[in-house]
Amino acid sequence: xxxxxxxxxxxxxxxxxxxxxxxxxxxxxxxxxxxxxxxxxxxxxxxxxxxxxxxxxxxxxxxxxxxxxxxxxxxxxxxxxxxxxxxxxxxxxxxxxxxxxxxxxxxxxxxxxxxxxxxxxxxxxxxxxxxxxxxxxxxxxxxxxxxxxxxxxxxxxxxxxxxxxxxxxxxxxxxxxxxxxxxxxxxxxxxxxxxxxxxxxxxxxxxxxxxxxxxxxxxxxxxxxxxxxxxxxxxxxxxxxxxxxxxxxxxxxxxxxxxxxxxxxxxxxxxxxxxxxxxxxxxxxxxxxxxxxxxxxxxxxxxxxxxxxxxxxxxxxxxxxxxxxxxxxxxxxxxxxxxxxxxxxxxxxxxxxxxxxxxxxxxxxxxxxxxxxxxxxxxxxxxxxxxxxxxxxxxxxxxxxxxxxxxxxxxxxxxxxxxxxxxxx
Amino acid sequence: xxxxxxxxxxxxxxxxxxxxxxxxxxxxxxxxxxxxxxxxxxxxxxxxxxxxxxxxxxxxxxxxxxxxxxxxxxxxxxxxxxxxxxxxxxxxxxxxxxxxxxxxxxxxxxxxxxxxxxxxxxxxxxxxxxxxxxxxxxxxxxxxxxxxxxxxxxxxxxxxxxxxxxxxxxxxxxxxxxxxxxxxxxxxxxxxxxxxxxxxxxxxxxxxxxxxxxxxxxxxxxxxxxxxxxxxxxxxxxxxxxxxxxxxxxxxxxxxxxxxxxxxxxxxxxxxxxxxxxxxxxxxxxxxxxxxxxxxxxxxxxxxxxxxxxxxxxxxxxxxxxxxxxxxxxxxxxxxxxxxxxxxxxxxxxxxxxxxxxxxxxxxxxxxxxxxxxxxxxxxxxxxxxxxxxxxxxxxxxxxxxxxxxxxxxxxxxxxxxxxxxxxx
Numbered sequence: 001x002x003x004x005x006x007x008x009x010x011x012x013x014x015x016x017x018x019x020x021x022x023x024x025x026x027x028x029x030x031x032x033x034x035x036x037x038x039x040x041x042x043x044x045x046x047x048x049x050x051x052x053x054x055x056x057x058x059x060x061x062x063x064x065x066x067x068x069x070x071x072x073x074x075x076x077x078x079x080x081x082x083x084x085x086x087x088x089x090x091x092x093x094x095x096x097x098x099x100x101x102x103x104x105x106x107x108x109x110x111x112x113x114x115x116x117x118x119x120x121x122x123x124x125x126x127x128x129x130x131x132x133x134x135x136x137x138x139x140x141x142x143x144x145x146x147x148x149x150x151x152x153x154x155x156x157x158x159x160x161x162x163x164x165x166x167x168x169x170x171x172x173x174x175x176x177x178x179x180x181x182x183x184x185x186x187x188x189x190x191x192x193x194x195x196x197x198x199x200x201x202x203x204x205x206x207x208x209x210x211x212x213x214x215x216x217x218x219x220x221x222x223x224x225x226x227x228x229x230x231x232x233x234x235x236x237x238x239x240x241x242x243x244x245x246x247x248x249x250x251x252x253x254x255x256x257x258x259x260x261x262x263x264x265x266x267x268x269x270x271x272x273x274x275x276x277x278x279x280x281x282x283x284x285x286x287x288x289x290x291x292x293x294x295x296x297x298x299x300x301x302x303x304x305x306x307x308x309x310x311x312x313x314x315x316x317x318x319x320x321x322x323x324x325x326x327x328x329x330x331x332x333x334x335x336x337x338x339x340x341x342x343x344x345x346x347x348x349x350x351x352x353x354x355x356x357x358x359x360x361x362x363x364x365x366x367x368x369x370x371x372x373x374x375x376x377x378x379x380x381x382x383x384x385x386x387x388x389x390x391x392x393x394x395x396x397x398x399x400x401x402x403x404x405x406x407x408x409x410x411x412x413x414x415x416x417x418x419x420x421x422x423x424x425x
Numbered sequence: 426x427x428x429x430x431x432x433x434x435x436x437x438x439x440x441x442x443x444x445x446x447x448x449x450x451x452x453x454x455x456x457x458x459x460x461x462x463x464x465x466x467x468x469x470x471x472x473x474x475x476x477x478x479x480x481x482x483x484x485x486x487x488x489x490x491x492x493x494x495x496x497x498x499x500x501x502x503x504x505x506x507x508x509x510x511x512x513x514x515x516x517x518x519x520x521x522x523x524x525x526x527x528x529x530x531x532x533x534x535x536x537x538x539x540x541x542x543x544x545x546x547x548x549x550x551x552x553x554x555x556x557x558x559x560x561x562x563x564x565x566x567x568x569x570x571x572x573x574x575x576x577x578x579x580x581x582x583x584x585x586x587x588x589x590x591x592x593x594x595x596x597x598x599x600x601x602x603x604x605x606x607x608x609x610x611x612x613x614x615x616x617x618x619x620x621x622x623x624x625x626x627x628x629x630x631x632x633x634x635x636x637x638x639x640x641x642x643x644x645x646x647x648x649x650x651x652x653x654x655x656x657x658x659x660x661x662x663x664x665x666x667x668x669x670x671x672x673x674x675x676x677x678x679x680x681x682x683x684x685x686x687x688x689x690x691x692x693x694x695x696x697x698x699x700x701x702x703x704x705x706x707x708x709x710x711x712x713x714x715x716x717x718x719x720x721x722x723x724x725x726x727x728x729x730x731x732x733x734x735x736x737x738x739x740x741x742x743x744x745x746x747x748x749x750x751x752x753x754x755x756x757x758x759x760x761x762x763x764x765x766x767x768x769x770x771x772x773x774x775x776x777x778x779x780x781x782x783x784x785x786x787x788x789x790x791x792x793x794x795x796x797x798x799x800x801x802x803x804x805x806x807x808x809x810x811x812x813x814x815x816x817x818x819x820x821x822x823x824x825x826x827x828x829x830x831x832x833x834x835x836x837x838x839x840x841x842x843x844x845x846x847x848x849x850x
Contacts, residue, residue: 045493068470070685099714106709125550148708260495262716283573284531289524291687
């Protein structure tokens with residue numbers, strides 16, 4: 001097949017008509033497929049059903065704390081140890097919360113607004129203007145948290161090794177820049193693992209704001225689906241060694257290890273941040289759900305045990321990512337109308353259409369019954385300046401449905417590209 | 426026995442010496458007893474262990490929603506129906522959250538600060554001064570939430586039928602007064618049930634602040650330990666009929682029905698408030714722990730089923746409250762050095778020493794190994810103007826320990842009163 005851009009008008013017109021015909025026949029099938037969110041499939045979720053049979057009653061008291069009664073604001077020690085081992089931090093650096101890391105992230109920023117952080121002069125609500133760094137493509141829900149607080153979101157381009165650090169280092173000289181979102185391992189949606197150099201530069205940042213907040217969302221810390229566990233560096237230690245001990249909060253959860261939305265989430269931070277946050281959180285709650293913490297700690301035990309469990313998830317995920325990549329290699333690559341990353345972990349494939357085609361591709365897919373994350377969602381304010389990025393989430397649909405969805409998707413990519421190139425001829 | 430106040434100095438001196446001797450012998454026992462927090466006992470908590478064996482896997486999908494995956498921000502419909510039936514409101518008025526109603530309360534006020542409420546002109550963080558009504562004696566954690574946000578707390582005296590409404594109606598004419606804490610049924614710590622008249626007057630309040638927030642913590646809605654369930658009026662309907670539909674948020678949880686700290690909490694509010702809050706909360710989280718919601722809904726089913734369960738709790742609680750009241754009747758009443766309420770539900774007995782003796786009584790008890798809630802904790806800023814109120818929480822200790830603790834407590838009340846009266850002679 002010829003690259004679409006090299007076709008003459010007549011060839012392109014023929015290609016367009018073929019693509020349109022293919023699309024109409026997709027549409028006629030009346031499909032209803034969903035590749036919109038990074039949800040584990042039902043079969044994956046069932047992998048953790050045994051956790052519900054764990055005898056929490058006989059094990060109610062661990063480290064002298066009764067999981068079945070009030071108390072223990074920072075979480076059960078046995079669960080703090082599990083997260084510490086998994087993240088490579090110290091147990092006393094871990095605060096185990098409720099069912100969602102997103103909520104812990106939101107609350108951290110909310111507390112910056114209502115009370116200020118450890119090194120804040122005053123609560124952020126008293127400031128006129130707050131700016132926030134958003135490496136993009138990125139996670140739409142991250143961006144929405146900071147947008148919900150009225151911050152000005154600054155897009156930082158993602159390179160193959162992480163955020164554009166030249167830009168970050170420059171921008172943090174502005175004292176109104178108060179923080180940055182990071183998904184350092186298998187970034188959402190690109191699946192990029194930040195390089196050691198990028199991580200070092202992040203740890204060594206010299207922000208003008210004394211209360212600059214590095215939001216380190218290690219959402220996919222042990223979430224390889226292709227190959228072995230890839231070790232990662234402890235950002236708390238790196239920041240501490242760089243003279244920025246209180247700059248970072250790290251987040252993680254078991255939502256994609258056990259049950260989505262019914263797992264256990266945590267944050268990890270410096271000793272000084274922990275004391276400060278515990279004081280603030282002590283006005284908010286007595287304790288989080290320690291029975292669920294206990295259940296998780298007894299089931300997952302430590303990183304090694306959790307990694308064995310993650311291999312079972314990988315058996316479901318790998319074939320699905322293979323399908324996505326096979327379709328893209330076969331249908332899109334020869335036409336040179338898209339590029340993508342090939343992740344080894346996480347939940348997404350980040351696909352880039354030729355500029356100006358993401359929205360149209362998305363709309364075509366939707367009309368043919370394939371729901372995807374909205375085009376633009378991976379950028380601040382939902383605006384992709386290139387109108388190019390689309391997030392493919394292959395985990396939830398069964399294999400046969402995924403194949404159908406990818407077939408429709410590739411047809412839509414072709415049709416949208418042909419429309420665009422024809423219009424430009 | 427003679428009333429202590431009627432004794433002459435010699436009699437009082439003799440009484441004092443006897444009390445001191447009794448106290449020293451208590452102290453010599455080296456006790457370690459806890460009547461500080463309203464925690465259900467281990468035996469009570471075990472009443473709900475069967476809930477952990479409920480087959481949530483086979484029942485994962487209810488009303489078309491999979492409890493085992495993301496989604497369902499406002500909670501599982503089956504769980505919303507349980508709370509609606511229990512509180513006497515409509516399911517669509519109920520938002521089911523995580524494990525703690527305190528956190529939902531804190532978050533409601535936090536959102537008033539960061540974003541403002543439905544009828545706020547601007548976020549409360551932009552206001553110079555906010556005042557808040559605190560009926561007292563009241564719940565220390567309520568007061569601490571509003572204190573944590575820097576509000577000026579205004580003490581409202583509690584009468585036998587609820588807060589002093591003459592004062593409340595007057596004070597809400599100040600537009601800086603933004604809200605009020607209420608525990609309408611078996612108030613913490615007095616165990617008072619607000620009268621119909623008081624509730625009507627609350628619903629008909631005409632606050633100057635358009636965004637006045639009535640925090641209706643129905644913590645003990647079905648928590649009778651003595652006698653049958655006492656129906657209560659639906660504050661949402663009452664406020665709506667009084668022209669204040671958006672003034673109130675009602676809160677409840679299963680912390681003292683199933684597992685303390687691992688239950689399910691909810692708020693209930695008007696349709697307009699629900700839409701507004703859901704929009705704000707959608708930036709904060711995808712969903713709360715729906716598996717725990719499912720487990721609770723299948724176990725508790727509806728109010729009638731939950732009330733059968735509450736009867737089992739009552740079997741543990743009633744004898745403990747009887748012990749407290751027996752000791753007070755026998756040891757304190759004849760001396761006329763204290764008064765108290767006789768609740769039929771809730772978790773506390775509110776005890777009033779003669780003025781100026783609460784702190785001293787508390788300190789004496791502590792030194793004799795009996796931990797109680799700090800004196801003053803039931804008042805804003807921890808300051809009881811009369812230094813008189815002490816909260817007795819009899820639920821946690823086993824019966825034999827409770828008897829010992831009450832024996833020590835009564836001795837301390839006597840000694841502190843004798844000291845005080847002697848000093849005044």
